[in-house]
Structures are given as structure tokens and as C-alpha cells.
Amino acid sequence: MTDSVPLRIFLASPGDLGEERAIVESCVKEYSARSNGENSENFEVVGWEQVRGTARRPQEAINELIHESHFLIVLFKELWGSEPGSPWGYTSGTEEELFTGLLELGQADQPMRDVWVAFVKHPSPAPQVVALQSQMAQSHSVMYESIVNSRDLKDKLTKRLEGWSESAEFKAPRNIDLLSSSGKDVLKAARLRLKGEKLIELGQTSAGRDALKEAAILGGPVEQLAYAKFLTRQGDLEEASALTETAIGHFISDTFPLYSPLAAEAFADKAGILRRQGRDVDAIGRLEHALTLLHEHDPYTENARCRILDFLGHAYRKTGKLILAREYFQKAFDYRQKTEKDLEKFQSLINLARIELEDDNVEVADEYMDQVIEGLQQTPPTALHANGHALAAEIRLRQGRASEGISYAQRALSLNRQLSNKYGEAISLYILAECYREAGKESEAKKYAHECLELNQLMENEFGSQQAQGVIDRLGIQ
Missing domain, CATH: 1.25.40.10 (Tetratricopeptide repeat domain)
Structure with missing residues (x-):
């Protein structure tokens, strides 16, 4: 067994698979115990049980566990699962967990390495379960297993663990074509967004713009905001503002939860456009209200909070209120330093250096910049x-x-x-x-x-x- 932290397996299933969930957990523990002392990986199983109480939509907290997991096991038998209140149109929590894992699988910078789907034999599975298995069989988009009994589940899972152990060190991003039960092509929209952002990083602006535009057409507020940010950088403020308002409309209409990091970022992006238009005072009010939408203290929420704090700092700097600007920049820096987020920390150092420069503390600004330039040398x-x-x-x-x-x-x-x-x-x-x-x-x-x-x-x-x-x-x- 290696000395590294165990690889995390998220176990997703509707409520009728209690026995199968216990088998999976037992099998994983047994496999890890047998591997003790050998050149093999250690695994641990996590699931919705590990999620603490939250004021947000519960499924969002569950999804964050998937974001941190290396593998995903999804089991279906008779039931499809309960409605998660998903703004993406998923009709069961297990379906949302499956698609969340597939989205993670296609991103090179996320830990998800593989998704294993198994359909346990049942005389009358729900129509949605039948439809999902049929779609996978017809499109060959996702490899799945058919399970006939408990012994079969344990044997097939053990073989899967052996394969994961051998390839666990490497991540090969894979893009999957699979439609959700609502018919929304969320995987394609996310894939186009990521492709567009990467193409722009590589200097292929026209192709990147086309991909982001198509993603915004197919997807929801995440894709719409990504395209709007690109348009803002291009100086196309009118179209960027209209697209940002479209994204905000999802939160106004209750399609998406208002008290969430995504909603806060949407309103912050609108404020960012106001800043580009020279309306910093108007932007400050929007940004202060955007902060009130953030009630949690998980990493995703804190990242959104830091971004809004940055925006507020810039707006106050432009209005000449350097003391307030420094205060907001410092708050963001303190969190980023505490969580060892290096790239984001360098952003804070740049912001603080700007304040020092405007306050005629040129040498202090120079000290900040030396840290930034040195730290960024090893990053793309x-x-x-x-x-x-x-x-x-x-x-x-x-x-x-x-x-x-x-x-x-x-x-x-x-x-x-x-x-x-x-x-x-x-x-x-x-x-x-x-x-x-x-x-x-x-x-x-x-x-x-x-x-x-x-x-x-x-x-x-x-x-x-x-x-x-x-x-x-x-x-x-x-």
C-alpha cells in the first residue's frame, strides 16, 4: 500500500440499493486491506452521508464531494430517485451525480479519473432507468455493467478496483455524449465552454468565440456568463450586458437558487460591466448586495466572495477611496493565503501593489511585484x-x-x-x-x-x- 492519501470513490445510487451500497463499501475496504504492503493504491468510499447541513440546495453540497473525488460508482436497480430541485433539469439526485461526474471526467485539472455505472437486475425497473441504460447501449457513450446478484457485483467491482489501481496515477480527460432525462445537452454545453476558453488561451480567438457562443446557446447561466466575460474583455459591452441579464433572469425566475455563488457571480459580472462604463458608484452598490447572497463558507463560495471583494476594491480605488479599497483587497488576500491558493494569492498581491503605488508607497508596491513575477514564472x-x-x-x-x-x-x-x-x-x-x-x-x-x-x-x-x-x-x- 502506498503512503499517499486514499483515492476517493463517490458512491451514487437511489434509495433502494442499501444492500448493494454496503457490498460496495465492504468490497473496497477488503481490497484496500489485501493490498496492504503491496505496490497498490488505497481507496475510500464517500457518499451523501458525509455532507453536513447546509442552507443551500442539498444536492450542491453533495456535488462538491464529487468534485473532490477520483472515481464515481453509480448504481441503479428499480428506482430512479427523488427530484433534486435541479436547475439543469435533472429529474433525480443520482442522475445529477452521474452527470456531475461525467463533467469532471472531461476536465484535465479535476481529479475524476473514471466513472463506473452498473445496473442491478430487477424485474420492473423505472422507465427512466430503462431509458438511460438503452441510451448508453445504443450510443456506446458510457461503458456499464449488468449485475445479476451480490457475488457478481463484488467480483466485477474488484476487477474494476484492480484496473483503477494500475492507472490511478494518470488522468486522461474523456468527453462523453449523453443526454439528460430532460433532453438538455449539458455535457456538450460544458465541453464547448471549456474548449472555447482553452482555444482563447492558445490565441485562437475566433474559434474560441464560436465555441463559447454555441455553449451559451445550449447551456445555462454558467455558459452564458463565460461568453459574456469574453465579450466584456473584447469591449462589446452592449452584448455582454444583455447576455449577463439573460443569466440573471434564471435567478430572478427561481429556475436557479438566488442565494448561491453562481447568482452572486452573475450580479458581480453585471457590476463589472458598469465599471467598464465608468459607473463605479453604481457598481459598488450592486457588489455589496451580491455579497449578501453568499451564506456558506465552502471553497466554491469563498472563491466567489474573493472575486467580489476584488471587484469592490477596484471600484473603491477608482473613486479615490484607497482605505476601503485596501481593506477589501486585504480580506481577499487573507483568505487566499490561508488556503494556499497561489495563483489567486498573486492576484491579491497585484491588487495590493496597485493601492500602494497610488498611495505613493512605490517601494512597497515593488516588493509585492517581485513576489508576483517570481511566483508566476513556473506557471502557464x-x-x-x-x-x-x-x-x-x-x-x-x-x-x-x-x-x-x-x-x-x-x-x-x-x-x-x-x-x-x-x-x-x-x-x-x-x-x-x-x-x-x-x-x-x-x-x-x-x-x-x-x-x-x-x-x-x-x-x-x-x-x-x-x-x-x-x-x-x-x-x-x-
Whole structure:
């Protein structure tokens, strides 16, 4: 047995499989005991019993256990299961658990490695159980087992554990085509969203946009908000606002729970658009109310809370209230540091560095940025890297080291263009123009200032246009 933490198996089933659940748990314990001292993995079984009381929809808390699991076992016999109140249209809690696991299976950064479905023999299974098994058989989308008795379940599960033990070290993402009982193609929508986001990271903006748009058409608020965020970065605020309102409509109509991280993020995204429009005071009110939708303290909720705290910090910074901005940024940083979320922690350090820079504490800002630049070196480039390099260039500019700031600004510009972040690109162009101007290279400064002005005018960003025009005026050029 290895010294690592046991691999987690989530066991999903309707309420008529109490005997089979006990067999699964016993079989897994026996397998782990027999593997003691051998080069084999250890497993543990978890299920809905491990979920603590929550003010949210109970199934959401159950789904979080699946997010943390390495394998999923789904058993059906006679019953389909009870209605979970699912906004995605799932008609049983077990169905939602199955699809949650399949979604996790397709994501490279999630621990889910395999999903095993078994249908236990019964003379009259529910129509939904028959329909699911028939769909799997006809489409060959998911391999499943037919179980005739207790011995058969134990034998087949033992073989499955042996296979999982041999391949447990590796994760090979797999995308499954399977329709839910409501007919919604939730797996395809999620797959298109993830594909679109990855394509944009790789610089394939057009293909990524098409995938995100199709995901928004097929999916729900998660996919709609993903596409709206892309449109916001592109400067298409009108379409982004309309799509965000569509997502918000799900919560207003009670299709999705209002007091939830997803709802809070939807309202926060709307506030983010208001900020882009220069309406920071309006955004602050929306963001403060969005925080009241978060009642839990699980990781998903805290991530949403930190993101809203970041938004509030930026809004207060823009309105000149640096003390409040620092307070909100610090709250987000304290949580991220406590939970060792490195990438998110670097975002907080960038935010705090901006406050120190605006408060003329340039050296403190520089110390923060040194941590960020060093820490991000070992991670794939993201918008966070672009933000970090842009701020590093600003700091060099304030230190009278404009020539050193040029390389940072160029890196930020390149990353923002790769990620198709028009707002980030405009900011990078402005900083680059200022660095070249301070370095005495007026022709380069003129070039980037005019590019910055044109891009901001295209996005109808009045503040950005004024900044670019200011550089041009200081250069005394047309």
C-alpha cells in the first residue's frame, strides 16, 4: 500500500440499493486491506452521508464531494430517485451525480479519473432507468455493467478496483455524449465552454468565440456568463450586458437558487460591466448586495466572495477611496493565503501593489511585484501574468526606470493580444507609450499612443481615450 492519501470513490445510487451500497463499501475496504504492503493504491468510499447541513440546495453540497473525488460508482436497480430541485433539469439526485461526474471526467485539472455505472437486475425497473441504460447501449457513450446478484457485483467491482489501481496515477480527460432525462445537452454545453476558453488561451480567438457562443446557446447561466466575460474583455459591452441579464433572469425566475455563488457571480459580472462604463458608484452598490447572497463558507463560495471583494476594491480605488479599497483587497488576500491558493494569492498581491503605488508607497508596491513575477514564472501564461507585467512596468515608470519598464509592458501587450483581452491590450499600449516617452523614444511612444487611442475609441472607452490623448498631447504631436 502506498503512503499517499486514499483515492476517493463517490458512491451514487437511489434509495433502494442499501444492500448493494454496503457490498460496495465492504468490497473496497477488503481490497484496500489485501493490498496492504503491496505496490497498490488505497481507496475510500464517500457518499451523501458525509455532507453536513447546509442552507443551500442539498444536492450542491453533495456535488462538491464529487468534485473532490477520483472515481464515481453509480448504481441503479428499480428506482430512479427523488427530484433534486435541479436547475439543469435533472429529474433525480443520482442522475445529477452521474452527470456531475461525467463533467469532471472531461476536465484535465479535476481529479475524476473514471466513472463506473452498473445496473442491478430487477424485474420492473423505472422507465427512466430503462431509458438511460438503452441510451448508453445504443450510443456506446458510457461503458456499464449488468449485475445479476451480490457475488457478481463484488467480483466485477474488484476487477474494476484492480484496473483503477494500475492507472490511478494518470488522468486522461474523456468527453462523453449523453443526454439528460430532460433532453438538455449539458455535457456538450460544458465541453464547448471549456474548449472555447482553452482555444482563447492558445490565441485562437475566433474559434474560441464560436465555441463559447454555441455553449451559451445550449447551456445555462454558467455558459452564458463565460461568453459574456469574453465579450466584456473584447469591449462589446452592449452584448455582454444583455447576455449577463439573460443569466440573471434564471435567478430572478427561481429556475436557479438566488442565494448561491453562481447568482452572486452573475450580479458581480453585471457590476463589472458598469465599471467598464465608468459607473463605479453604481457598481459598488450592486457588489455589496451580491455579497449578501453568499451564506456558506465552502471553497466554491469563498472563491466567489474573493472575486467580489476584488471587484469592490477596484471600484473603491477608482473613486479615490484607497482605505476601503485596501481593506477589501486585504480580506481577499487573507483568505487566499490561508488556503494556499497561489495563483489567486498573486492576484491579491497585484491588487495590493496597485493601492500602494497610488498611495505613493512605490517601494512597497515593488516588493509585492517581485513576489508576483517570481511566483508566476513556473506557471502557464494567463491574464494574471499580463496584469502582473503591466503593473511591473508602471512601477518601473514611477521609479524613473522607464527603459526597464518597456520589456514588461511589451510582455503584457503580447499576452493580452494572445488572450484577446482588448481592455488589457489598451492598458498595455498606454503604459508602453508612457515608458517610451519617458525613455526619450518619441517615435515609438507616438506609435503606441495612437494605437491605444484607436483601440479605446473602438471600444467607446472614454477614460482610456483621454489617457491616450494625454500622451499624444504631452509629446506635442498630431
